[in-house]
Amino acid sequence: MPYELDHRLVVGVAPSALFDLRESDAAFKTSIDAYRSFQDENIDKPMPKGAAFPFIERLLGLNDLSPGDPLVEVILLAKDDAVTGLRHLKSLAFYGLKIERAVFTEGSAPSGYIKELNICLYLSGNRSDVARAVSNGLPAGLVLGRTARSEEHSDEAPGALRVAFDFDGVLADLEAQKVYDREKLPGFLAHEVRHASEPHQPGPMAQLVRALGKIQRKEIERHNSDPGYAPRVRIALVTARQAPAHERAIRTLRDWDVQFNDAFFLGGIEKARVLRVLRPHIVFDDQLDHLEGVAEEIAAVLVPYVGDDGKSSQDTSRVSSAIRSRARSIVGRLARRLRRG
Template identity: 50%
Template sequence: MPYELDNRLVIGVASSAVFDLSESDTVFRRQGEEEYRKFQQQHIDVPLPKGITFSFIKRLLSLNDLSPDDPFVEVVLLSRNDPDTGMRVMRSIGHYGLTISRAIFMQGKSPYDYIPALNIVLFLSGNKPDVDVAIRLGHPAGLVLESKAEDDENDPTLRIAFDFDGVLAGDESETVYQAAGLEAFHEHEVRNVMQPHNPGPLKELLVRIARIQTAEERHKQQNPEYENRIRVSIVTARSAPSHERALQTLKSWGVMANDAFFLGGIDKSRVLGILKPHIFFDDQAGHLKAAREVVPSVHIPFGVANRTSFHI
């Protein structure tokens, strides 16, 4: 029987998202493809340094211990390397004990066309053009940003933080805000409070995460000593009275966050630095400039907030 993906949480990762490729990329840019190929072969048994989303991916995969025979999470490597130069990436995956066994290698081409075929609910990459095109094609994709955040490897929890508009939800309300200002935005949200938002790029990711949280609760009923590992937070610039429509939307999707921060324009990094999520998703470049200094951050270049080209 074929390996079924439809009911799993499937993440697609470029090697640039999981590992620090700065040294390899420098060789490629300065010396060309042939020297890059030699460099990778000479260093094939030297594990690549951990990258920005390494801790997120490792913790996510660890949740498969809740269902070893039918894993909840599948991570697929989507690489611009050819199979030969990609061998170092696969050996690095093995070195760190990441249970990633499936990979697509496409020499010099982005494999984002395969996102729907693999039922991927999030594609992570450090390559901005690849992410931009994937988003334009309607795929759930995020640009991994450089960050100084450090991981506590002894912490078993997985904390995931989402912005709301333009990430979990569509950009309808953000469009109102951009066009008519804050007061009109609040009026629009109060008027439509019971009307769920259209889904944004990462809505399905949140739904799949919620399924694993439900499995954690079932596991805890049978194993009372078990402590839930996933914690989901919403960190948004919304404030009252627009908060209620966001919460009603989550409820309509059958999900709820563990925490919600309705900050009303307060710098998100103030909260994120204490919350310390292992990954934070936001659609706005301005929010991420400060956030990336304190937590691993991913830009979702979706919607009205990204119609002008931003440099992060």
């Protein structure tokens, strides 16, 4: 009997999101042969954890809610061949990360398999692979940063998973954003008030948040039968919306049967101020400007959204230069501190 995926939360993750690939990337840029040799020579050396590693680890930890029928499936999607990809699999085994299924597509973007594998989230650190997936209407996100953040937080419950989402262009479609672009804030607010009782159409991360909502309900069932069990999934909405546009967003999420534990309607306040306190294990936003300030501290995912007009809500070509600029800024500040010290 085949292993079914249709009722599970399925994530496809690229090695560039799961591991810090700077060393292997340097070898790859030399030549394919140098890359193969590097992977062979380091076959038993675990790859450093990447930015999305804590999120994936904690997501998989939720499978203890249904041991015989896992709620979550994570599939490695790699552009390696199986030989060079062996080091990825050995690194997963070293860390005890239960990713048992992998797809290797030597040199080709794996986006063609996303729909068939029922993947509701594809994470990659490769800008062109994410752009290709998004252009085909697939739920993909570009992971900013390379290294896993520190997990040393004394007040954090074991296995806790905090996920933060923007609303327009991430959970919902671009309908309201188009109104804002056309009519600015007054027109946008008036439009949302008129349509407050109408749920928004789903955006690229709607299937993911619905699947997380299903796990939340499983946790409530567990808590009802075992009052000592503390639910681990905590979902946050962090949006630039403000009153009175908040009502339609709330009604939409209620219609989707998703419980948001935290909601921030910031109306133009810098999102980084909230995210630094909330410290989600991952945050999804369609605007690079909202993520740049926290990408070194939090696993930040840019969700480029393509609307009906074929245009993306975010030009991913800006990403690499923006990250390099921020990195230079950080290095400069550190150098000045060292000189002063």
